[in-house]
Amino acid sequence: MRVPxxxxxxxxxxxxxxxxxxxAHDFGDARGNYKEGTLVYxxxxxxxxxxxxxxxKYEFTFSPDPRFCRIxxxxxxxxxxxxxxxxxxxxxxxxxxxxxxxDSLREKWEAxxxxxxxxxxxxxGENAETDLSARFDSASAHSHSHRTEGH
Amino acid sequence: MTLTTDEFVPxxxxxxxxxxxxxxxxxxxxxxxMDETTLFLGPDPAIMRHHEIMPRTAYEEQCIAQGIxxxxxxxxxxxxxxxxxxxxxxxxxxxxxxxxxxxxxxxAVYTAEGDVTYLSNRGVIAFSAVLxxxxxYIMKNWKDEPTxxxxxxxxxxxNDSRFGMVHNTDQSMLVPVIRGGVIIAWVGATIxxxxxxxxxxxxxxxxxxxxxxxxxxxxxxxxVEKGHLRRDLLTFLQHSTRDPxxxxxxxxxxxxxxRRIMDTVDRLIDEVGQETFVxxxxxxxxxVETEVRRRIGELPDGTVTxxxxxxxxxxxxxxxxxxxxxxxxxERMIVDLTGTGPEILNRAINSPLASTKAFMVxxxxxxxxPDLPRSTGAMSPIEVITEEHSWADAGYDAxxxxxxxxxxxxxxxxxxxxxxxxxxxxxxxxxxxxPWFNQINDFLWGGTTQNGEQVGNLCADLNGMGGGAKAFxxxxxxxxxxxxxxxxxxxxxxxxxxxxxxxxxxxRLVRDNQGFGKFRGGMGYEMMVASRGTPSWGFMTVTSGSxxxxxxxxxxxxxCPVYPLAMVKxxxxxxxxxxxxxQFNLSMERVMNEQPFEGGDYQSSHMGLQFDVAxxxxxxMIAQGAGGGYGDVLERxxxxxxxxxxxxxxxxxxASSMYxxxxxxxxxxxxxxxxxxxxxxxxRDRISRGTPYREFVQKFVQxxxxxELHYFGSWGQDNDENLIATHxxxxxxxxxxxxxxxxxxxxxxxxxxxxxxxxxxxxRELEQKYGEVVEHKS
Numbered sequence: 011m012r013v014p015x016x017x018x019x020x021x022x023x024x025x026x027x028x029x030x031x032x033x034a035h036d037f038g039d040a041r042g043n044y045k046e047g048t049l050v051y052x053x054x055x056x057x058x059x060x061x062x063x064x065x066x067k068y069e070f071t072f073s074p075d076p077r078f079c080r081i082x083x084x085x086x087x088x089x090x091x092x093x094x095x096x097x098x099x100x101x102x103x104x105x106x107x108x109x110x111x112x113d114s115l116r117e118k119w120e121a122x123x124x125x126x127x128x129x130x131x132x133x134x135g136e137n138a139e140t141d142l143s144a145r146f147d148s149a150s151a152h153s154h155s156h157r158t159e160g161h
Numbered sequence: 162m163t164l165t166t167d168e169f170v171p172x173x174x175x176x177x178x179x180x181x182x183x184x185x186x187x188x189x190x191x192x193x194x195m196d197e198t199t200l201f202l203g204p205d206p207a208i209m210r211h212h213e214i215m216p217r218t219a220y221e222e223q224c225i226a227q228g229i230x231x232x233x234x235x236x237x238x239x240x241x242x243x244x245x246x247x248x249x250x251x252x253x254x255x256x257x258x259x260x261x262x263x264x265x266x267x268x269a270v271y272t273a274e275g276d277v278t279y280l281s282n283r284g285v286i287a288f289s290a291v292l293x294x295x296x297x298y299i300m301k302n303w304k305d306e307p308t309x310x311x312x313x314x315x316x317x318x319x320n321d322s323r324f325g326m327v328h329n330t331d332q333s334m335l336v337p338v339i340r341g342g343v344i345i346a347w348v349g350a351t352i353x354x355x356x357x358x359x360x361x362x363x364x365x366x367x368x369x370x371x372x373x374x375x376x377x378x379x380x381x382x383x384x385v386e387k388g389h390l391r392r393d394l395l396t397f398l399q400h401s402t403r404d405p406x407x408x409x410x411x412x413x414x415x416x417x418x419x420r421r422i423m424d425t426v427d428r429l430i431d432e433v434g435q436e437t438f439v440x441x442x443x444x445x446x447x448x449v450e451t452e453v454r455r456r457i458g459e460l461p462d463g464t465v466t467x468x469x470x471x472x473x474x475x476x477x478x479x480x481x482x483x484x485x486x487x488x489x490x491x492e493r494m495i496v497d498l499t500g501t502g503p504e505i506l507n508r509a510i511n512s513p514l515a516s517t518k519a520f521m522v523x524x525x526x527x528x529x530x531p532d533l534p535r536s537t538g539a540m541s542p543i544e545v546i547t548e549e550h551s552w553a554d555a556g557y558d559a560x561x562x563x564x565x566x567x568x569x570x571x572x573x574x575x576x577x578x579x580x581x582x583x584x585x586x587x588x589x590x591x592x593x594x595x596p597w598f599n600q601i602n603d604f605l606w607g608g609t610t611q612n613g614e615q616v617g618n619l620c621a622d623l624n625g626m627g628g629g630a631k632a633f634x635x636x637x638x639x640x641x642x643x644x645x646x647x648x649x650x651x652x653x654x655x656x657x658x659x660x661x662x663x664x665x666x667x668x669r670l671v672r673d674n675q676g677f678g679k680f681r682g683g684m685g686y687e688m689m690v691a692s693r694g695t696p697s698w699g700f701m702t703v704t705s706g707s708x709x710x711x712x713x714x715x716x717x718x719x720x721c722p723v724y725p726l727a728m729v730k731x732x733x734x735x736x737x738x739x740x741x742x743x744q745f746n747l748s749m750e751r752v753m754n755e756q757p758f759e760g761g762d763y764q765s766s767h768m769g770l771q772f773d774v775a776x777x778x779x780x781x782m783i784a785q786g787a788g789g790g791y792g793d794v795l796e797r798x799x800x801x802x803x804x805x806x807x808x809x810x811x812x813x814x815x816a817s818s819m820y821x822x823x824x825x826x827x828x829x830x831x832x833x834x835x836x837x838x839x840x841x842x843x844x845r846d847r848i849s850r851g852t853p854y855r856e857f858v859q860k861f862v863q864x865x866x867x868x869e870l871h872y873f874g875s876w877g878q879d880n881d882e883n884l885i886a887t888h889x890x891x892x893x894x895x896x897x898x899x900x901x902x903x904x905x906x907x908x909x910x911x912x913x914x915x916x917x918x919x920x921x922x923x924x925r926e927l928e929q930k931y932g933e934v935v936e937h938k939s
Contacts, residue, residue: 013585014584015581015584015585016581016584016716017584017632017715017716017717017791017792018716018717018792018793045854046855047854048851048854049847049848049851049852049853050851050852050853050854050857050858050861051852052857055710058677058719059673059710059719059722059723060673060812060815062671062673062750063725063727063749063750063753063754063765064753067763068725068727068753068763069765070707070708070723070725070726070727070765070766070767071725072671072673072674072722072724072725072784073722073723074708074709074710074722074723075708075709075723077867077869077870078470078472078478078480078708078709078870079470079708079709079710079723081719082861083851084717085848087848087851087853088848089844090843090844090845090847090848091717091795091796091844092717092793092794092795092847093716093717093793094716094717095713095717095718095720097470097710097713098470099470099480099866099870100863100866100867101862101865101866101867102862102863102866102876102877103858103862103876103877103878104858104861104862105466105467105468105878106466106878107465107466107581108463108464108465108466108581109463109464110461110462110463111461111462111463111490114461114462115461115462115463115585118461118462122587124587126585126587130584130585130586132589132592132631132632132633133589133592133593133632134590134592135592137633137634138592138593138632140632140633
């Protein structure tokens with residue numbers, strides 16, 4: 011049984027592993043921190059948030075100050091999907107943002123009885139209905155580039 | 162603060178126990194002495210530190226024992242909802258406060274013990290959700306107090322958030338429902354009034370350095386006695402603020418609105434009977450609590466951590482942490498703020514715990530479970546771990562004039578973390594959404610109007626916060642503030658009849674002011690103001706997030722940019738435009754980069770501007786904030802990217818370098834194959850530049866913050882009890898560590914003194930360098 015946990019991550023309850031929903035990359039023990047299976051890049055925030063007013067003339071420009079703020083980008087090592095972007099002070103340990111009780115997760119879904127990949131959606135409303143089954147299943151017959159393009 | 166008798170635990174046992182400090186008789190004497198000699202009744206920790214619903218009273222038990230008909234309860238609730246919405250509209254239509262005109266208010270019905278049973282559908286949930294504290298204070302202290310008492314027709318006023326209020330700029334009217342001499346319920350109305358006599362106009366002073374700079378400190382007082390507004394107290398309140406007309410007008414408006422609710426309550430009680438009415442209020446509160454426990458149980462067990470870093474005291478740039486770990490275990494939810502930075506005793510950004518919790522309720526009832534009746538029961542089952550004297554749980558002696566800096570982070574902690582908490586849940590009651598913008602990017606103002614009146618208040622543009630992107634669509638631009646789903650950003654032309662300044666630029670989107678993502682966050686707009694036709698006027702801004710983004714994105718999406726305050730002093734834009742109308746082509750980007758006005762002093766700074774005298778025609782410029790983006794930017798539909806490009810919402814650089822889209826210049830037709838190839842290359846580039854996590858952590862993570870950062874809070878999350886703080890014990894700041902209770906009192910030196918010191922040192926350095934002998938006298 012596979013449970014979609016975020017836009018790009020699922021937990022396979024049979025193997026108890028964090029899995030990339032896009033390409034099936036294995037990020038590690040589902041009882042642990044999925045970030046340990048990622049590639050990380052320390053991004054200068056000025057590259058993402060460009061200045062609107064001239065940084066040569068002014069200290070405050072719409073761009074974050076890299077001495078205060080860094081953006082850690084977490085990538086899937088296989089498909090290169092950016093699964094998380096964390097804003098942190100320079101040198102601050104990355105946040106362990108999610109730790110799940112796998113036994114409880116299994117119990118809850120077994121009690122529910124449905125297939126999580128069919129049941130889970132984005133919430134109420136017609137336009138929030140979505141197919142959260144693993145993309146690598148439906149994309150297995152397609153090329154890698156198409157598979158990672160998104161839906 | 163004076164201790165109340167409740168804080169003394171009575172001793173028991175026999176008088177012979179030598180280990181016992183006091184005999185029962187002695188304890189009674191002490192209690193009596195304390196009762197008779199209490200200096201004054203400050204905020205009561207027994208009330209202020211608890212958000213759980215009260216146990217059923219004997220009378221409520223009796224009412225419920227007579228039987229509950231759920232259909233009738235629902236009918237009563239709907240009738241109350243109608244009355245509350247009507248009262249809301251009365252306040253909105255007749256209120257004098259700018260905030261009232263734009264929905265910055267709410268009305269509510271409470272149980273006798275103060276639990277919120279139902280709120281108006283529109284308005285600020287947090288306002289009413291915090292008022293169980295003052296009702297409990299009134300019931301505990303004034304009900305049986307011979308000099309006060311509670312009688313039919315009485316109305317109570319308060320504004321001090323230490324007694325339970327979102328912040329000190331709001332003012333309440335709380336009125337008991339009494340039958341047969343027994344208080345069976347309360348009704349109330351609260352409005353963001355603005356001006357409150359603080360050290361700066363507008364009621365939200367960023368310059369506050371002591372609690373006494375925060376302005377009016379009204380504990381719950383009986384302003385209406387048996388239907389009559391007390392002239393002596395009213396005069397005191399009017400005399401204590403800059404806008405006496407506002408004070409009078411809106412107390413009357415709230416009295417009228419509450420009276421309207423009371424009419425419905427009276428009719429309801431006549432129709433269904435007092436017992437059924439009381440039982441309905443009580444079971445609504447209990448039902449919401451029960452339903453919240455059930456919904457918590459639907460979420461996966463585990464822990465989600467969401468830390469925030471705030472970059473300003475509103476006077477200087479620092480970095481202070483708002484830590485939050487949310488743990489779900491069965492039907493228990495624990496919100497743990499341990500690791501949050503200490504209060505800063507001479508800065509305005511601290512928040513009382515009740516105000517922080519009020520914004521947690523805001524997140525729960527607006528963004529988690531908006532379908533629930535808006536009741537105290539929504540927060541009641543959730544456990545909160547926090548330590549008094551952190552900046553999210555400020556002590557009595559800390560200024561709280563700009564408490565929204567911390568309390569809004571309480572909102573963001575819950576709103577943002579919920580996307581991860583609820584993503585895998587089989588049943589959702591709201592959509593998966595990225596973080597909402599969470600700052601007050603707005604102008605506060607004060608002075609003398611063109612009509613000769615003294616005023617102090619704010620623009621409605623704070624209501625133009627950009628919404629977070631949803632999992633299936635872009636966030637909405639300038640849609641609503643986090644605290645009010647259906648607020649208005651106001652009619653500028655109407656405002657200009659009452660205040661002496663023009664918004665020369667208004668509602669103009671700033672290119673690239675987005676949280677980028679597969680779906681992008683809603684954008685904010687820029688605004689440019691200049692005073693005109695006034696003998697004295699000034700502006701303030703009260704926002705952090707000029708160096709560190711206020712909100713991140715979700716699941717790979719990016720957060721908002723940061724926001725500067727830009728000013729051009731020493732110009733008169735009205736004269737310039739009159740002479741050359743082509744100069745009306747104004748934008749922050751053009752004005753600041755081209756510096757077109759000769760003699761102008763062009764400045765940018767962080768957005769904590771203390772009251773600044775604005776001479777006629779001087780320009781003040783800010784931008785509203787954007788919501789967080791959702792998902793990987795390389796998954797954004799290329800057609801959406803070029804649409805944003807064509808509308809000048811994003812730059813060509815962003816479209817190509819960020820989103821990886823290739824298009825035909827001029828026609829904006831997407832080159833699909835080249836886009837696919839570019840994106841595939843960008844993914845390969847990520848894999849190539851990314852470092853395996855453990856290796857990255859070894860290189861990136863430091864033992865403590867960079868030396869030049871004035872940091873407050875835990876570092877990492879492994880040892881949240883151990884805080885780091887910056888302490889100015891001597892001339893230079895030093896870094897101190899320890900548990901919150903072990904840290905020295907934190908006060909930040911006057912930045913102007915620091916600047917003068919630095920300049921004087923430089924002068925001496927230059928004097929030495931050039932051999933100039935100058936005699937310096939102190």
